[in-house]
Amino acid sequence: MVLTIIVIAIIAIIAIFLMTSYNGLVKYRNWVQEAWSQIDVQLKRRHDLIPNLVNTVKGYAEHERETLEGVVEARSQLVNGSPQERIDADNQIEGALKSIFALSESYPDLKANENFLNLQEQLTTTENKVAYSRQLYNKTVADYNIKLQSFPTNIMASMFNFKQEDLLSIPEEEREVPDVSF
Amino acid sequence: MLYQQIRDNKRKTILLVVLFSVLVLVVGWAIGYLFNNDWVSGIVITLIVLAIYIPITLKTAGSQVLNMSGSKEIQREDHPQLFGVVEELSLAARIPMPKVYIVNDPAPNAFATGIKPEKGAVAFTTGLLDRLNREELSGVAAHEIAHIRNYDIRLMTISVALVGVIVLVANIGSRMMLFGGGRRGGNNKNNPIIMILAILLVILAPLAAQFVKLAVSRNREYLADASAVELTRNPKGLIKALRKISQDPNDVKDAKEATASMYISYPFKKKRKKKSALWSTHPPMESRIEQLQNM
Numbered sequence: 001m002v003l004t005i006i007v008i009a010i011i012a013i014i015a016i017f018l019m020t021s022y023n024g025l026v027k028y029r030n031w032v033q034e035a036w037s038q039i040d041v042q043l044k045r046r047h048d049l050i051p052n053l054v055n056t057v058k059g060y061a062e063h064e065r066e067t068l069e070g071v072v073e074a075r076s077q078l079v080n081g082s083p084q085e086r087i088d089a090d091n092q093i094e095g096a097l098k099s100i101f102a103l104s105e106s107y108p109d110l111k112a113n114e115n116f117l118n119l120q121e122q123l124t125t126t127e128n129k130v131a132y133s134r135q136l137y138n139k140t141v142a143d144y145n146i147k148l149q150s151f152p153t154n155i156m157a158s159m160f161n162f163k164q165e166d167l168l169s170i171p172e173e174e175r176e177v178p179d180v181s182f
Numbered sequence: 183m184l185y186q187q188i189r190d191n192k193r194k195t196i197l198l199v200v201l202f203s204v205l206v207l208v209v210g211w212a213i214g215y216l217f218n219n220d221w222v223s224g225i226v227i228t229l230i231v232l233a234i235y236i237p238i239t240l241k242t243a244g245s246q247v248l249n250m251s252g253s254k255e256i257q258r259e260d261h262p263q264l265f266g267v268v269e270e271l272s273l274a275a276r277i278p279m280p281k282v283y284i285v286n287d288p289a290p291n292a293f294a295t296g297i298k299p300e301k302g303a304v305a306f307t308t309g310l311l312d313r314l315n316r317e318e319l320s321g322v323a324a325h326e327i328a329h330i331r332n333y334d335i336r337l338m339t340i341s342v343a344l345v346g347v348i349v350l351v352a353n354i355g356s357r358m359m360l361f362g363g364g365r366r367g368g369n370n371k372n373n374p375i376i377m378i379l380a381i382l383l384v385i386l387a388p389l390a391a392q393f394v395k396l397a398v399s400r401n402r403e404y405l406a407d408a409s410a411v412e413l414t415r416n417p418k419g420l421i422k423a424l425r426k427i428s429q430d431p432n433d434v435k436d437a438k439e440a441t442a443s444m445y446i447s448y449p450f451k452k453k454r455k456k457k458s459a460l461w462s463t464h465p466p467m468e469s470r471i472e473q474l475q476n477m
Contacts, residue, residue, distance in 0.1 A: 038273065118262070124316070125266030132274035135415070 021153045025162050028144040032165050035137040042129045047078040053119045060110040071096045087168050141165045191405035198398045202344050209387045212380035213355040231347055239343040240297050247295045252436040253283035253305045267323045274413045275331045280304050289432035293444040294326035295335055302330040314423055321420030325446055328409030334402045341395045348391040355384040399443040400465045417474045428467040
């Protein structure tokens with residue numbers, strides 16, 4: 001009698017443990033997806049804002065064609081390709097946009113253009129959102145991977161085929177939020 | 183260094199809250215002992231007062247602070263940059279976008295309220311918005327968002343409520359002593375040493391409670407500064423903002439003593455100079471800046 005109770009208790013404990021560790025993994029995997037979709041939304045938004053910026057700047061600085069073309073070229077990469085490719089495209093655009101914003105210094109009309117200033121603010125906030133979401137994504141992925149590799153959850157993970165996720169690598173100088181002042 | 187500091191601060195806070203709870207119960211005990219000659223009745227009465235007082239305070243706290251400060255809610259069109267900055271940082275902190283308020287006041291300052299992240303609100307004075315650039319504004323917004331994410335506002339509200347209860351109970355106690363209420367006749371059974379201790383407790387507890395509350399408040403400022411850097415990865419912005427804020431001599435018009443601990447910097451600059459460190463709601467600006475520089 002006592003023995004059956006003990007056996008049942010042990011089975012129950014194991015079942016509860018398996019359930020919670022499985023649910024934990026599912027939760028983390030969803031968080032990783034959610035964090036990525038956050039980045040996805042912002043990259044798309046950046047993609048949509050760029051033509052407006054290019055059109056605004058074109059009128060003032062026709063001969064800066066090269067800079068503008070660089071932005072437009074990288075732009076399509078923002079919505080296509082693997083996560084790392086899209087992040088790389090975003091870094092490339094970040095550099096090109098910086099030179100466009102710097103360019104406005106030598107075009108007083110452009111610098112005073114309401115539309116341009118508005119776009120500049122919108123692109124800056126979108127870029128910051130990409131950076132912050134990326135930070136959050138990496139943190140979530142790291143938490144998930146730690147859970148995945150730790151004993152005894154790792155047994156559960158291999159049983160149900162939970163895969164490690166890759167961290168997004170960020171060039172060293174991108175670690176800090178761009179120092180933008182108006 | 184950064185994570186270490188957040189952990190340290192959290193530990194200290196737990197310690198302070200425990201201290202607080204013990205203090206409340208001890209005062210309850212002392213009053214029960216003095217007037218009812220038993221160990222339990224005072225504690226029971228205190229617990230009942232707590233059970234009523236704390237939920238009410240928590241329910242009303244958020245809207246009260248916003249009303250008292252004279253702030254107005256804004257939409258994205260009113261200040262796109264501020265709205266963008268708050269949105270960015272709530273993303274980084276993984277909390278819902280708080281409501282954004284502006285206080286029409288030339289003194290640069292900011293505060294956050296909301297006892298849980300879903301009800302969060304951040305408020306900035308016009309003086310602050312005029313003087314800070316985007317980077318500095320991000321630092322301040324991150325500090326306020328950190329208060330919301332770390333549940334600081336709930337903690338501060340609870341500690342304000344606990345001080346209220348201690349003061350209330352101790353007041354009743356000292357009045358009863360003065361006017362000879364309660365069942366004085368039964369007191370001769372009491373141990374005189376314990377009685378003196380109990381009387382001292384009733385007199386000193388409100389004072390001690392104030393100190394603990396202020397210590398909690400100062401501690402939370404350090405933690406919010408540290409978390410702000412965790413969010414922005416850029417201590418520079420907050421350092422520059424704190425410098426600008428501390429150099430401004432103006433007081434915030436609509437700030438009250440009761441809400442002073444909510445602001446990013448003590449809103450009564452003129453008074454601050456006269457107060458000693460033990461009585462201040464905020465740590466000295468120099469030491470906050472120094473901590474930030476060490477991150």
